[in-house]
Amino acid sequence: MQEIFEAIKEASKQIQDVIELGDTAKSENENSTGDTQLKLDIASDVIIEKVFATVPSIKAIVSEEQEEIVHLNDKGEYLIAYDPLDGSSLVDVNLSVGSIYGIYKNDFTGDNIIASVYVVFGPRVEMVVAYKNSVKLYRLFDGEFNYIKDIKLEEKGKLTATGSTQMCWPEHHKELINSMYKDGYYLRYSGGMVPDLHQILLKGGGLFSYPGTTDKPKGKLRQLFEVFPFALAYEYAGGQAVNGKSRVLEIETTHIHDTSPCFFGSKDEIKRVLEVYKDHV
Numbered sequence: 001m002q003e004i005f006e007a008i009k010e011a012s013k014q015i016q017d018v019i020e021l022g023d024t025a026k027s028e029n030e031n032s033t034g035d036t037q038l039k040l041d042i043a044s045d046v047i048i049e050k051v052f053a054t055v056p057s058i059k060a061i062v063s064e065e066q067e068e069i070v071h072l073n074d075k076g077e078y079l080i081a082y083d084p085l086d087g088s089s090l091v092d093v094n095l096s097v098g099s100i101y102g103i104y105k106n107d108f109t110g111d112n113i114i115a116s117v118y119v120v121f122g123p124r125v126e127m128v129v130a131y132k133n134s135v136k137l138y139r140l141f142d143g144e145f146n147y148i149k150d151i152k153l154e155e156k157g158k159l160t161a162t163g164s165t166q167m168c169w170p171e172h173h174k175e176l177i178n179s180m181y182k183d184g185y186y187l188r189y190s191g192g193m194v195p196d197l198h199q200i201l202l203k204g205g206g207l208f209s210y211p212g213t214t215d216k217p218k219g220k221l222r223q224l225f226e227v228f229p230f231a232l233a234y235e236y237a238g239g240q241a242v243n244g245k246s247r248v249l250e251i252e253t254t255h256i257h258d259t260s261p262c263f264f265g266s267k268d269e270i271k272r273v274l275e276v277y278k279d280h281v
């Protein structure tokens with residue numbers, strides 16, 4: 001596993017260079033979810049695939065930017081699903097973006113995820129590793145990722161962030177969020193999943209949600225590349241991740257690009273979600 005973490009560090013340093021110097025223009029391509037790919041998405045994807053190809057313990061990889069699983073080493077033990085540069089459209093307005101990696105054994109399903117890593121490219125580059133029941137924060141300086149601290153969520157936080165537009169939220173979701181504002185929660189939403197979830201984790205707690213909406217009843221965020229990796233990080237940090245009814249790590253995956261409604265938070269906020277959603281899922 002350590003060699004995978006080292007490979008991610010190496011890829012992240014290269015991606016940071018591409019972000020700083022790279023071209024933020026659109027490419028001619030669309031990815032499998034129909035998003036127009038930016039040249040930066042493609043460049044980051046190429047970097048990661050090249051670095052992973054040198055790691056013997058990786059059996060196969062699948063990128064959010066690609067249609068198919070890529071087989072690397074038959075004798076490898078691990079499968080990795082990754083989103084090379086999530087929120088990349090935020091680069092040209094100079095907001096934070098990130099890479100997300102889910103490391104699986106046997107199969108690409110929630111109950112097979114054994115570690116996850118995400119990297120935030122913001123004013124600083126930070127890496128968060130969820131593995132063996134701990135969540136560790138590293139920061140890039142002096143050319144290396146240096147350990148900073150273990151991350152733990154409080155029982156209850158102060159922040160809330162929901163994706164999509166209120167026009168498409170179901171009524172009960174509006175009620176949930178309005179009730180949180182009435183209780184003093186602060187709205188904090190940048191539109192990048194990585195920095196938004198990172199903020200809630202590091203500030204002790206709160207709720208990030210991307211519910212099923214009228215235009216996307218199964219949500220927008222992809223299970224293997226986005227939802228499961230963050231679910232593991234939130235659970236290991238002492239929080240929870242649900243789809244409104246059950247743990248997201250228990251839901252079924254039928255296709256590598258499946259999406260799911262998702263709610264990540266500290267225990268108190270997830271209790272609120274389950275209470276509101278129990279009659280609606």
Ligand code: FDP
Pocket residue numbers: 086087088089090162163164165191192193194220221226
């Ligand atoms: P993006 O489309 O910019 O890549 O992964 C999808 C994602 O960003 C997440 O990072 C983000 O949380 C979400 O979409 C934002 O979606 P909305 O614009 O619908 O809120």
